[in-house]
Amino acid sequence: MTARPHDSPVRIVLADDEPLLRAGLRVVLEAEGTVEVVAEAADGAELLEAVRRHRPQVVLVDVQMPGVDGFAALRALSKEPDPPPAAVLTTFDLDGYVSEALRIGVQGFLLKDAEPAALVRAVLDLAAGGAVLDPRITARLLPRFVAGGTGPAPAQLDELTLRERQVLTQIASGHSNAAIGENLGLAEATVKKYVSAVLAKLGAQNRVQAALLAQGLGVG
Template identity: 70%
Template sequence: MRLPGEVRVRLVLADDEALLRRGLKVLLEADGRVQVVAEAADGAELLDAVRRHRPDVALVDVQMPGVDGLAALRELLTWPDPPALAVLTTFDLDDYVAAALDLGAHGFLLKDAEPDALVRAVLDLAAGGAVLDPRITARLLPRLRVAKPRENPHLDVLSARERQVLALLANGQPNSAIAAELKLSEATVKSYVSTVLTKLGVENRVQAALVAHQVNAW
């Protein structure tokens, strides 16, 4: 339950199924930590909602009529200070999900996830974490555009501390939580994360998390 004075995470939901949006809104707002500030039925409405409401997080269905979710993600990721963007998907949309991964989406969630898991995912995204539903991780791994990790020499040069950071990052932890766990400053953690991404040859935290899950590198 939200504590008095606690700031709620501001969220935009984008999906062309009105009933699904209504259901997700009820579930996500149930304990008071998340506020759905706008809903969108397609990519054009999503862009307008983000522009008007400046949410912390947007959950986006990639397959929508008109301007689809991928086109909206592509546009949003060019904006200064965009919200954390997570794809809300189903098992049968692998090509869309792979494209969203390439664009740099911050998370991948399944529409039938447990309510508590969805709330936690939104909170982690707002805090800067990368979120991967465990059931979709295996489906994303073959689409990762890096060399097979066991053949990737960059893994061999990760320091022990970098492996610790990677392990926590792979569990969806934001920099603040990694800093608390490892007793480091957030600035130091940010530097470690940047170094890990460079050494792994990946572009973002989600791709780094996928590499970590693939090889259990820590």
């Protein structure tokens, strides 16, 4: 995606079939002037049309929507050229869907009742290339993740070099490549190489999976 000017708000598309919830989220997200909701969608079909029309930097997607649901939309979105990072909006009674979203490759999982500041920060982190995981979702997902045998063995963690473990810790905290580079004193291109190596060694498909795996192993 094209980098935004430093002082310009992050442009997002918000998809949820409940108008009142969309309206509330819009107020929360736009309150500080750092986020702009450029379009809203009531189902997956409207979401895909809005993304193609507005080219947002971040997409927030509810899972349960009529017609084309959130999963179908996310699968289609992943096939679009240069798709924006997407986060799933969910609730505790729907967290069984998180595993499916993880397989699709979303970059974040957020609860609809998250604190306003946390939602805004999550959008900004997503736009910067980070991964976002609401701690409450992580707490519920990790036991299932470990019990299902989808997490890495400690031996896989041992394969990481010291620097790769440092990068993994940064990934687990949701930092973007630019932020990791700043925190560790590395060029962003170098960070990208380390991130690729970490994902490969852990068998993770994306940063969110790596963050979950790291937290499951007590890293971070």
